[in-house]
Amino acid sequence: MVRLTIDGKEVQARQGEKVLWAALDNGIYIPHLCAIRGAEEPHAGCRLCFVEIEGRDGLVTACTEPAVGGMVVHTSTERVKRIVATVFELLLASHPVDCAHCLRSGGCELQRLARFLGIKLKSRRFRQLVREFPIDDSHPAILLDPNKCILCHRCIWTCRQRGIGALGYINRGFERRIGTFGDMPLAEVGCEGCEACAQVCPVGALAAKR
C-alpha cells in the first residue's frame, strides 16, 4: 500500500492502482464516464477525469495514472475545472437533450454530471451538432439509439466480457458510432437480450425495453 494526498486528504491505495479508483474508494468524486474497474487497460476516451499532480506539468487523466507513494493530487483546480467543463459541454452539444422522452431520464449520468459540474444541460456556448443515425428498434429487449451515445465503450466491453460481442464501432470522426458487425439489425447478430449493455450505458443509447 502507498499513501498519497488527494485534495488535501491523505488516502491509501495499492501500489500502481489508478488514481481514479483510489479517489473514488476514499469518497472523493472525480468525473468519469468510460472508466471500467477491472478492464485490462483504461479506455481513456471520455477525457473527463483530469487532475493535476504536483511536480508534473500539464493535466493527467486519473484513470491512467498509477498511484505512487507521496503523490499530491488536486482534482478541482481552476485549470482542471475549465478543461473538464469544456469537454463535458462538447458532449452535451452533440447529445439530443430530450430528457422528457428518454427512458434513461433520472438515472442518466449526463444529468448527474451536469449537476456536479454546475453546467446547464442546454448549453448555448457551442453549436448544437446532433447526429441523425437511424434508431435500431429490431430487438425485442434492447433499444439502440446511437444518437444519444457518448462512445464510452462500456457496452462493447461488457458484451465482449460475456462472450457475445454483438457490438462494435462503425465509421470515424464525428460519424463514429456504436453498431453491429456489418451494420446488421441488433436482432440478427446474436444478441441474447441479457441487458448488460443497458445496465452499463451511462445515457439512453442502449435501453432495456421492459
Next chain:
Amino acid sequence: MTAKASADIARAFHKLRVQARKEWQALKDSPKPQIFVGTATCGRAAGALEVRDTFRKLLAEGDIDAILTEVGCMGYCYAEPLVVIAKPGRPPIGYGYVTPGVAERLVKDFLLADDPCLEFALGAMEENELIPSILDQPRFKYETRVLLHHCGSIDPENLNHYIANGGYEALTKALGLSPQQIVEEISRSGLRGRGGAGFPTGRKWQICLAAPETPKYVIGNADEGDPGAFMDRAILESTPHSVLEGMAIAGYVIGAERGYLYVRAEYPLAVARAETAIRQAREAGLLGENILGSGFSFDIEVFCGSGAFVCGEETALISSMEGRPGMPHHRPPFPATRGLWSKPTLINNVKTLALVPHILRRSAQWHASLGTPASPGTAVFALAGKVVNTGLVEVPMGTTLRQLIFEVGGGIAKGKRFKAVQIGGPSGGCLPEGCLDLPIDFDRLSQSGAMMGSGGMVVLDEDDCMVEVARYFLDFTQRESCGKCTPCRLGTKQMLAILEDITRGRGTLADLALLKELAEVVRAASLCGLGKTAPNPVLTTLRYFEDEYIAHVTEGRCPALMCHDLIAYYILPERCERSCDACVGSCAVEAISPNRKRIKVIDQAKCVKCGTCLQSCPPQYSAVVRVSPPSLVPAER
C-alpha cells in the same frame, strides 16, 4: 563474438560484394549506351511507363544495342517523366518532361545519330566541360543527399546495385559488434526519429534492448498519411533495401527475429518493390535464418495498412496489426516495453531506419557533424504548392526556410508573392514571411507553432486564404479522427463548424475567442498525437494571420479573394472592350450581358462565381476582377 566468427561473416559478405561490384562495374563500363527511366509512382503518374515502353519498342524494332534500366525517384517531380542517358564519351544527361515523342527523338537523334537533343535536357548529371550541369543549379548548393543518395541512380529491384554502392556493409559490420556498442554509436550520432516527433533513436533502442520480455518485434512505419507527403513512398520505391538493412540491424540490436514493414495499401508499387527486395535479401542470406552465418536470424514481412491517417500513430498501428480497430491507446506503456502482442516492439519511421546503415557505415561522428547540434543530419521534404520546383529535396537540418523555398525550390511560381509555408502536414502549422529565416530543426519549428512532422511542405501565395487553409486541414483531421476521445471527435468538429461559418461570412468576434479556447482544450485534453496537434494549423494562422480572420468576421471580406461566399466577380467598365464578347459566351449561366454602351455587366443574382469569365477575358483587357466583400460591386445605373 569470436574473431573467427567475425571473419566468417565478413568473408560471406565479401563474396556477395565481389559479385555485385562486378555486375555494377560491367554496367558502368559498358560500351553500350544506357537509358535510365525513373519509374517510381511520381514518374508513373506523369507517364513514365509509356516512355519506358516507347524506348523498349524502338530499341527492339531498330535492333539497337542499349541498356534500359528502371530507377526510382530522382526528386525533380515538376519535370517528370525523367530520363537519363549515358553514352560512352559523354557525361550522362538528364531529360525532363519526356513524352513518347521525345523518347523517339532521343533514340533517333541521340542514340543513332549523335545529337544529344539539348533542347529537352535539364542538364548533365555530373560536372563536365561540354554541357551545363544540373549540379550548377542553386538547389545543389543547399542539398545534401544521404537518404536520397541512391534514389534514382540504382535499380530498386536489383540487390547487386545496392550492395555495389555500399549496401549491407553496415549490417555486416553490426553483426561483429555487440548490441550495446551499436546503441551507443546511434546515440552518439544524435539521430532523432523522422516520424515527426524527433524522439532520440538511441534512447528508444536502449529501452527496447533492455526490455526483458521476449519475443520482440521491429516495425518499420511507412503509413505516411499526411496529404501531400511522399518521402517514405519514394524511399521504398527507390531504395527498399536501405530500409530492410536498417530493420535487420534494429532486430539484431534489440534481439528480435521478426520485423514488419507497415505500408499503406494505397502504395502498391512500394509494397511490390519491398516484397521483391525482401525475397532477394532472403535468397542472398541477408535476411532469414542465420544471416551471413552469424547465428542471428531475422525476417521481414510487409503488412498492408488500410490507409487511415491515425494508423500511423504507433499504438493505433499496433492495434490494427493485431486485428483490432485502429484506435490509439494511452501511453505508457510505450511500445518499446509493451507493443505488438504485448511484447517489446521497436517502432521507427522508415527514414529513421534507412539512416541507420549510413551511420554505421560512415560513423556517428559524420552524422553528428551534419545539421545542427540538437537536430543532426538531414531532413527530407516533399515540396509542394506554389513553388517552382516541386519535388523531393534533402537538406541539412539548420537550412533556413528561405533557402529551402527560394533557392532549392526556386521561389514562388508565376511571379506571385509568398504568403506562408505549411509545414508538417495536418499536425503542422503555417508560418509567415517573418519566420522565413528560421533554421529548420525539430525544436525551432515546434517553438514557432509548426512541426517537423513527417516532411510535408506546402508553399502558399497571396491567393491563398489562411482561414480556408486552416479549414482545409482541420476538415482532414476531423474526418481522420478515430472518434475514440471526446475532444478530438467533437472539439475538432465544433472548430470546423466555426471555421466554415467564418469562411461563409457568418462568423463573429465571439467565435474567434471560442475557436481559440477550443483549440487549447483539444490540444490539452486529447488522447493521442492526432488530437493534440490537430489545432496547430488553426493556432498558427490565428497567431500569424489574425487580421485575415478579423477581415472575414467584421467586414465580410476575404483578403485573398478566395472564399466563395465573400467574393463577387465584376467587370471593370473602363477596361472592358466594347467589341469583345468572350465572357458573354463563356458564362454557363448566362449571367453576363452588354449594357447600352456595350460594356459587359454581370448579373450578380445569376452569377455562380465559377470564374470562367475571368479566365476567358483576353489578357490585354483583363477587365474581369474579383472583389471582396461582394458589396463593393457598384449598383448598375
